[in-house]
Amino acid sequence: MSVTIPAPRSQRIDPKYKRGPKSRSSFEMLAWLFMRLSGVALIVLIFGHLISNLIVGDGINAISFGFVAGKWADPIWQFWDLAMLWLAMLHGTNGVRTIINDYAEKHSTRAWLKGILYVATIFIVVLGTLVIFTFDPCVAGSTLPQC
């Protein structure tokens, strides 16, 4: 005598695999896509940054206030550094957000860690953006010839 066991029809997911109400938003999918698109752009931006600052000419030995002033006199480098700042910060923040979600199991711990992360991110992105746009070659201590 044989017994036929019907295929399971239950849609139930064990509650221990659930951390919150199911969401219909596409935020996580867009974040996933952003990690890949920003990753490709960051290869170009970061490799260009390392080559121009550390490989060509005198490399690390040539970096000084005057070197930075020379680069940011060119709007292309201003834009390059701005794009790198924003993309790297958003990519890194989203990556660390994923890691917090993976390891912090308590809801309040997750919320706190992510709160600290977002505050740090906003602070660094705003600060970096202001530094690029308000750069002054004749700031205190500058010995550049035009000052």
Add this chain to the structure above:
Amino acid sequence: MSKTSSGTLYRGHEGMWSWVGHRVTGVVIFLYLLVHVLDTALVRVDANAYNAVISTYQTPWMALGETGLVAAILFHAFNGLRLILVDFWKQGTKYQRQMLWGVMILWVVVFAGFAIRHLSLAFGGH
């Protein structure tokens, strides 16, 4: 899944270690980026203060640290491309192991080039 289970196709193999490496390098680069924006922000405060901080980056010990950081960036960048290919290329999952070898070879070659150039500049003393 039980926390003590073992013997899966993934656990303990190259795929897992490349994931661990990608995660660790991602966090290290992110933490460095926070510090790097802060030190660069000194150009907006005082030219001498910026030069003083940058001159510590030019010492041999810091140059070794920078070399380690670039090693992390290069692994994360090349392995990141592999992850993108695994996700978007039809044959990606089939060749993920071969691609990891490609990542490691590219990483060794590019890193060696960078390390020779950067360390000889930093230790050579111009």
